[in-house]
């Protein structure tokens with residue numbers, strides 16, 4: 001299969017002879033190797049991963065998509081590498097390099113014209129489409145999160161604090177195969193569930209509370225993301241009604257996902273269910289986002305989205321209803337878009353669970 005580096009080489013437009021990748025996430029995407037620092041320099045016929053002494057041994061053992069070279073005087077090395085290929089115009093990541101960084105690069109790489117064209121967009125559009133291996137790694141991460149969900153359902157009870165639930169979820173994931181957390185786990189209860197991204201507090205869980213859990217694990221840098229809302233002891237009629245509306249919206253959102261759908265329509269499929277039930281003003285965020293090496297990446301499903309989903313895109317479907325001062329419900333699965341429909345990568349039940 002064509003590597004991501006090869007794709008950059010073959011899609012480089014006329015007038016651009018080379019590319020210099022600096023952002024950690026793009027570097028990991030191109031090399032498969034996570035590192036804090038490093039440089040990937042690409043010309044039409046060659047590519048080098050410059051790594052410093054902290055990483056070079058591991059990089060040489062793991063990286064197969066290009067040569068690894070020990071980083072020395074990096075700007076001299078880059079000038080030599082680009083110069084040897086006769087490169088004149090070098091693409092850098094306009095979405096990552098700061099103005100100060102750009103000025104610095106211009107000064108350190110004399111003789112080359114730097115351009116913000118091409119590279120950020122090229123990598124971003126490649127990253128949207130996951131390979132089978134990448135989907136498998138995200139699924140592995142998701143299974144770890146689901147095991148943690150099973151575990152936490154036995155842990156949640158009246159008197160336990162939100163913070164304790166958060167720490168227990170995190171400890172379980174990290175001790176059962178998660179390399180890291182996808183993001184700071186959300187574990188909120190009762191009235192705190194009306195804040196879509198509430199922060200776990202010392203509040204004790206009470207009977208009649210909804211508890212919203214939004215969490216994920218990573219595996220080889222690939223993220224998972226899921227949300228479940230469970231009830232403790234009992235639910236009111238209104239809680240049950242709202243839960244069922246969100247569940248219907250989430251199902252509608254998943255059913256609509258298929259290659260060719262716009263991010264706007266993917267959002268609308270879920271949003272219509274909530275609006276038609278009269279709760280539209282309580283659903284303030286977009287229905288979903290891409291997931292991959294980052295927890296939030298392109299494409300997105302929202303009323304303002306201009307994206308169109310191709311097969312291989314992995315997105316969340318996470319509608320919610322949040323009634324200030326009362327409670328909120330969100331249900332989130334992660335799915336891979338296929339030519340005909342989608343595959344839900346989440347296996348955990350979405351039925352209302354009353355603990």
Ligand SMILES: [Mn+2]
Nearest residue numbers: 225316318332
């Ligand atoms: Mn999410």
